[in-house]
Amino acid sequence: MSHPAAPEPAALAEELSSLRERVMGVTETVVATVDGLLVAADASGVHPESVAALSAATLGLGRRATHEVGAGGLQEIVLRGTAGHAVVLAVGDNALLTVLGDEGLDTATLRREAPATVERLAKLLERHRG
Numbered sequence: 001m002s003h004p005a006a007p008e009p010a011a012l013a014e015e016l017s018s019l020r021e022r023v024m025g026v027t028e029t030v031v032a033t034v035d036g037l038l039v040a041a042d043a044s045g046v047h048p049e050s051v052a053a054l055s056a057a058t059l060g061l062g063r064r065a066t067h068e069v070g071a072g073g074l075q076e077i078v079l080r081g082t083a084g085h086a087v088v089l090a091v092g093d094n095a096l097l098t099v100l101g102d103e104g105l106d107t108a109t110l111r112r113e114a115p116a117t118v119e120r121l122a123k124l125l126e127r128h129r130g
Contacts, residue, residue, distance in 0.1 A: 009040065011124050016042035019117050025105030027084070030098040031091070031121060032056055039095065039125070046100065055088045055098040062088070076114070078107070089114055092122040 016029040020042060028043035032052030041048035062077040079086040087099040087110060097118060099110060 008124075008128075012040035012121070013042065015117060015120055015124065016040065019099070019113065022113050023099075023101075023106055023110045025085075025101040025103075026099055026110070027102055028100040030055065030100075031125075032096055032098070034059060034094055034096060043100075051098055051100070055086075055096055058088050059090060059096050063090075076111075087114075089118055091118050091125065095121070095125050097121060 012031060016031070019029060020026045028041070028046050028051070030041045030043055030046075030048050030051045031039040032055055033039060034056055036053035036056035038049050038052040041051075043051070058077055058079075059074070063074045066072060066074045074090055076090075077088040079088075082103075084103055085099075085101040085105045085107070087101070087107075089097045089099070091097050097114075099114075101110070
């Protein structure tokens with residue numbers, strides 16, 4: 001399986017920071033490969049490598065489930081807990097974005113902002129593939 005190579009850290013950091021600024025309630029963001037390798041993170045309250053690995057497993061299960069039930073290509077998986085949210089979004093075929101948020105996460109704004117963010121991340125990662 002091919003992996004996205006690490007693009008300019010500043011470009012990824014800017015994209016992740018921008019998402020946090022545009023969407024109320026976003027607390028952490030992680031970009032990873034589909035097999036769980038950390039690419040970039042804007043996170044201080046979680047262990048990004050663990051989030052990357054768990055998110056990759058979540059994405060894999062979600063892709064399999066949507067395929068099995070005929071729901072088309074997976075776009076996102078939303079996990080809601082008593083103290084917050086975790087949203088896992090596919091970034092092309094080889095990467096993912098995990099957005100963690102508190103209980104006040106503005107999911108409507110996230111759904112509106114996420115497609116453009118995912119597209120920009122995909123372009124950054126694709127440009128730097130090895």
